[in-house]
Amino acid sequence: MNLMKNVKVDQVLGYYAAGTTKRTSDIIDMAGYEGVMFVFELGTTLDTGTVKAMVEGNATNSTSGMAELAGCPTVTITAATAATKSAIVVDVFRPDPKLHQFLQASITPAVANAVVLGITAIRYSGRVRPDSVAGLLASAQLVSPAAA
DSSP states (O other): OOGGGTEEEEEEEOOEEEEOOOEEOOOEEOTTEEEEEEEEEEEEEOTTOEEEEEEEEESSSOSTTOEEOTTOOEEEOOTTTOOSSEEEEEEEESOOHHHHSEEEEEEEEESSOEEEEEEEEEEEEESSOOOTTTTSSOOOOOSSOOOO
């Protein structure tokens, strides 16, 4: 199976330097998909902070009226977990299309700075095969590749 031909990949939020400001992604339309996995990518974090990874939904394509979905994680960064690279994943399976056809993700570092590398949304189980590379800089499929 080729995953790239069966999922829709979008970078919905780009890089932000260290800070404690809430950053919100582009809105994605879930029509025709069963689920989406948001990958919240972090750079350097400080060991006294927290990071809230949140997904919000709305019946309409509007930032006004977005409601947080239950179960979104808040991670407390400790000396043992502070890292120069780390990620948080939130998978939303079968959001109610009457309430949450449109989704956006946000990340809020608090107390201490965190570098936000970006948020990637991977929509899956679509009714039709998506154009998985639209909006990406590049993509490649390597089938039984030889060494370079």
